[in-house]
Amino acid sequence: MKNIPFPNHHFTPKKKLETILLIASAYNTMTQRFHVELLDMGYKVSVEIFLNDEVTREVVKNVxxxxxIAPFLKDAIPEDVWRKHICIxxxxxxKGDRGPSSLDWAILNNEQEWGVTALQADLEMDAGDIWASTNFTLAGETKSDLYRGKVTQAAITCLKEISINFLTEGYKPEPLDYTKTDVKGxxxxxxKQKQRAINWDQDTTETIVRKIKSADSQPGLLDQTIGQPMYLYGAYAENGMTGTPGEIIAQRNGAICCATVDGAVWISVLKQKNKGDKTFFKLPATLVLKDYLQDIPEIATPITLEPNVMTFRDIWYEQKNEVGYLHFQFYNGAMNTEQCKRLREAYIYARSQTTKVIVLMGGSSFWSNGIHLNVIEAAxxxxxxSWNNINAMDDFVLEVLSTDNQTTIAAMQANAAAGGVxxxxxxxxxxAREGIVLNPHYKLMGLYGSEYWTYSLVQRVGNSQAKSLTEKCMPISTKSAQEIGLIDDYYGKDSNEFCHWITQKAEAIAQNLPLESNFLPQEKMSFTKALVLEEHRQRELREMKQNFVSFEYNNSRYNFVYKIRQQNCSVKKNLAVHNCRDGLQQEA
Known part of the structure; x- marks a missing residue:
């Protein structure tokens, strides 16, 4: 391990890289991915959720x-900290891009290539020396999908390059120089909202969808839907309907369809603009506008895919080579009661087809995050x-557990949490797709959990590991998940690579080819198994019924839905943790 000169900063670099401190504004997808990745790489990792400069100074001093490294930080690191420590x-x-709306601008301007840059903290925002940079192509993603997917993966590539550069003798980060040909930012x-506002009389469907995607999921695109200010999310192009631009012409499964100058656009989620002290949160569009849609037709769509049809659907099915693929793409991975019921019906349809394998594909944004806390809060x-939602989830899970004529595969191409795992x-x-983050626990929301976890999780990892996963309430990487038997295997840097691999796996099973797996397929349904499953479900639901009326659950859900950042010590201590590879050291 070598010494590294940094002439512009007033500190003496260390000769080792063992302990890394992550400072972040939130324990979000990016921060969690950095956390588990660094643990897998063998480093001692501390995570500090930024509250103020003084707390940060104290943590740096103690650690x-x-x-x-700051994977996601809205605040500036105190100058006295970055002058004494290498802060990335x-x-x-x-390279060269600076400012607070990088992804928004990239999507709005229809950039074909974008990237991630690792910068050393300095006086000027985003102007520090460059430690690593990775680019990727854009393919019409929403801002949040891009962030959780390609941006996070590129950031991990940068992280690995940083760790190499840190220990490279004589390494000096690259100063930002706009005269260089590769510095294009x-x-x-x-x-601002006015810079991406929709002009319904002029903007094409493609333009409107791109504008909404540039603000999804934060801050949302502000528009005057039905004459009221609303933030729009979850946009999909529609090429089979038309009407007066800006008017709502159809509804489907929680989404509304608005006509454009050359077609229409589906909007699946809305949030009312805050009014004085009254704040609002995201909900399915038809739930927000329920008093205005009495005369708007409900336009159904078949569950099977149709070629060349652009439209909104959150559940669809396709079949090839004796394999059925059931897709479910729910906004932010949340599944409300109605969605769970429709997913169960779709799965029953899949079971009725002449296939040997059923693959649960989830979505490219999320696999699932369990019950829909926002819809519950609005009830x-x-x-x-809450009770109806968890029972609908359980009903779907039971259908999968009861499947004995086909082999079932869960193909987790995106992050999952709680009941979704x-x-x-x-x-x-x-x-699972390599690099997704799993959070197999409920406790932080004040819930015991259901979805037959006391049966399925224990079967896979054993009682001790199941207790550890559900009690410690920390994310787990695909590498660690595979090592403990939570998942069978992982592969693929992106969804396309993963889905191709899954197709090969599924078709191999359909052809009765041997698979490498440490886990045996589910026991075939029998009277005894049915009784066992019912016993597990009833035990879980007894706990959940008590949870649903508890202060802990209702307060935690409220804070989650309204995005209330808690700053008391007990909450902060859950996140400001000192970790080593064998687990968490949490303060009570």
Whole structure:
């Protein structure tokens, strides 16, 4: 391990890289991915959720890290910290890009290539020396999908390059120099709503979808839907309907369809603009506009894919070579009662087809995050809606567990949490895209959990590991998940690579070819198994029924839905943790 000169900063670099401190504004997807990746690489990792400069200084003093990395940070690291320690900022932009709305501008301007740059903290925002940079192509993703997918993967590539550069003798980061041909970015200000506002009389469908995607999932695109200010999310092009531009012409499965100058656009999620002290949160569009849609027709669509049809669907089925693929793409991975019921009906349809394998594909944005906390918060009787939602989830999981004429595969191509992880375990085989993050726990939401986790999780990892996963409440990487038997295998840097691999796996099973797996397929359904499953379900639901009326659950859900950042010590201590590879050291 070698010494590294940094003439522009007033500190003496260390000769080792063992302890890394992550400073972030939130324990979001990016921060979690960095956390688990660094643990897998063998480093001692501390995570600090930024509250203020003084707390940050104290943490840095106590941890005394070899390296500080900020995967997602909205605040500036105190100058006295970055002058004494190497601090790397992960910026979601190409070399030279600067400013707070990098991804928004990239999507709005229809950039064909974008990237991630790792910068050393300095006086000027995003202007520090460059430690690593990775580019990728854009393919019409939403801002949030891009961030969770290609941006995060590129950031991990940068992370690995940083770790090599840190220990390379004589290495000096690259100063930002706009005269270089590969420095193509520039400073761009915060992207304001008026700069991406929809002009319904002029904007094409493609333009409107791109504008909404540039603000999805934050801050949302502000528009005057039905004459009221609303933030729009979850946009899909429609080429089979038309009407007066800007008018709502159809509804389907929670989404509304608005006519454009050359077609129409589906909007699946809305959020009302805050009014004074009254704040609102995201909900299915038809739930927000339920008092205005009495005369708007409900236009159904078949579950099977149709060629060359652009439209909105959150559940669809396709079949090839004796394999059925059931897709479910729910916004932010949340599944409300109605969606769970429709997914169960779609699965029953899949079971009725002449296939040997059924693959649960989930979506490219999320596999599943379990019950829909926002819809529950909006309900008149929140405990009742919670109860209905979890029972609908359980009904779907039971269908999968009861499948005995086909082999089932859970193909997790995106992140999953809580009941979404447990839902995947109901399949015979569980595969994941390399690099997704799993959170197999409920406790932080004040819930015991259901989805037959006390049966499926314990079967896969054993009682001790199941308790550890559900009690420690920390994310787990695909590498670690495979090592403990939570999943069977992982592969693929992106969804395309993963889906191709899954197709090969599924068709091999359909052809009765042997597979490498440490986990045996689910036991065939029998009277005894049915009784066992019912016993597990009833035990879980007894706990959940008590949870649903508890202060802990209702308060945690409220804070989650309204995005209330808690700053009391007990909450902070859950996240400001000191970790080593064998697990978490949490303070009570």
């Amino acid at each position: 005394n890290p070899d390296l500080i 900022i992960i910026h979601p932009g190409i 520039s400073w761009r200000n915060y992207l 008149e009787d929140r405990a009742l809606e 447990m839902m995947a375990l109901s399949a015979d085989y569980v595969y």
